[in-house]
Amino acid sequence: MVTREQVREALRGVMDPELKRNLVELGMVRQVDLTGRQVQVTLALTTLACPLKDRIVGDARQAVLALDGVEQMEVRLTEMSVEEKERLRPKEPASGAAADLNDIRHVIAVMSGKGGVGKSLVSALLANALRRAGKRVGLLDADITGPSIPKMYFPHGAQPGATPTAMLPAMSRTGIGVMSINLLLESQDQAVVWRGPLIGRAIQQFWGDVLWGSLDYLIVDLPPGTSDASLTVMQSLPLSGVVLVTSPQDLAGMVVRKAAQMAGLLRVPILGLIENMSYYLCPDTGKLHEVFGPSHAQETAEAIGVPLLGKLPIDPEIAKLSDTGRIEEFGGEAFTSVAERLAAVALPGRPPAVMPA
């Protein structure tokens, strides 16, 4: 028969991957119950939202089941008190520590150069489409001075969690992890009046100090412009590629071509182009109105040398769902095929992405 001491001894062999100390030493093993050949262990995690939870539980089970005389092993989870957690916080947390714990397969940035063309919307629709396809998805809002993502996903606001060494993304209803400066501000109207170096550092922290866990896709919503934020993302994050967003105006096309040129300069592949606000379908007459003028999407895509992934109409429903934190409910038909094509270019195993000429 196995003893409590043997179980505790076995758990001394299990490391918390974040805190780099064993579960017993960390005070995580709260209770060990034995019923014949069955073991029940209660573990106190620093936070139940920890993306490393499954890994810790799996390691603990494996260690205990390896003991002679153990046939079943059940793990119950509880959370440490704020004080207990505080005690585990390293005095000088290493910056970027979370990055080593993250396992992110594809990082895709959504970019335009131009503002207000719908980068955040495309980012959200892409994240939603990938999530619906069963993927593990994160959404990093790299727009530090004009963050739009939280309002689209959290009707009542949200607060990111924290482990002793890292921030945790806020979880959307469908399970998309979201990190944005607006989740960290006291009021969402608060201005972030920072010069470029601070903007860049904030984005790097969203990458290196956020425990995203295991993700199939991390979607990065870039701000307008080809300055600090875009540079930081393109230089410091291991991007699989960028998706470009434009709107019908030739003016927007010009600025998007600048963004494409930047991606080329920094050798980041462009996955494709999406035109947003291409047209408005009059609900009364069913007629299509090009309210921002005729489309230039095809010629812009050709000028850049990338596939045109699709054109999205203006849909008042979008504004409503975005403003009320319900963007995950959107399923407009015109968007579905574009989102699918987008998800397709963002999926592995497809032909290599096109580099701008």
Place this chain on the structure above:
Amino acid sequence: MVTREQVREALRGVMDPELKRNLVELGMVRQVDLTGRQVQVTLALTTLACPLKDRIVGDARQAVLALDGVEQMEVRLTEMSVEEKERLRPKEPASGAAADLNDIRHVIAVMSGKGGVGKSLVSALLANALRRAGKRVGLLDADITGPSIPKMYFPHGAQPGATPTAMLPAMSRTGIGVMSINLLLESQDQAVVWRGPLIGRAIQQFWGDVLWGSLDYLIVDLPPGTSDASLTVMQSLPLSGVVLVTSPQDLAGMVVRKAAQMAGLLRVPILGLIENMSYYLCPDTGKLHEVFGPSHAQETAEAIGVPLLGKLPIDPEIAKLSDTGRIEEFGGEAFTSVAERLAAVALPGRPPAVMPA
């Protein structure tokens, strides 16, 4: 009777305000013709586009007419050759030298925080309205990474002139002086991949190294965000105030409130709020469609504590004129009253601008 030598001697007393040397010494006095009591002088300027032209001619006339025996004085103007001009260029031009020569009465920045809401359009319509009212107007495009202004004014591109110490704004058809990074790039699609400090320096040069001359109004079109460009403009330019631009989405309102907070922090008065893309009038049915959702302009204006200057509809004509460099031809009715109200708040003698609470 006056002699040629006397005329030249008188012109030795006239200084070029930019080059700080007299006209004779600078080699500007090309020919002096005498016919009785009439004097005709040919002056070679560094550039005929020089905004200081009238001042130089006036000073020269005054000096010569003060001579005994001169009753009439005519000045003919010509331009120096590139080589002559080059010789006059100071070896180390003092940065910001043009600022001392400029006489600008009101500097108004158009800001939003959010991208794509129509800052450039509002900047242009404001400049056009002021110009139509007979004012001397300049337009400084402070959006270095996504400059929209030149495309709206110059169908075939434009090149800014230069004096030996300063850049000259490009002149629009109605006489608005325009300066933008896109006037200085080899190709308008060229990306400006600069970090914040360079962005800030470019904007400061557009203020201090551009010879705007005498202006009633300089309109500054800001990029989205509350980072480097906005900070530089608010900290280094003597702003009379800012005009805020929003769009119907609540999301946009949130980002505009951030911009308002920034203006408050930096103690720049807010002149008022304009909502762009408020609605679309169906040309078939005449019905008003709120394609980006219901307006939040009134509540945003109240939250910030500034007057709502008006709501602008979506008008396909705008996109067409903007894309073809003909924005000065636009006279849509819905815009006229807003532009007039805008011009009114931007005019001197009105009640003090409202500061955000």
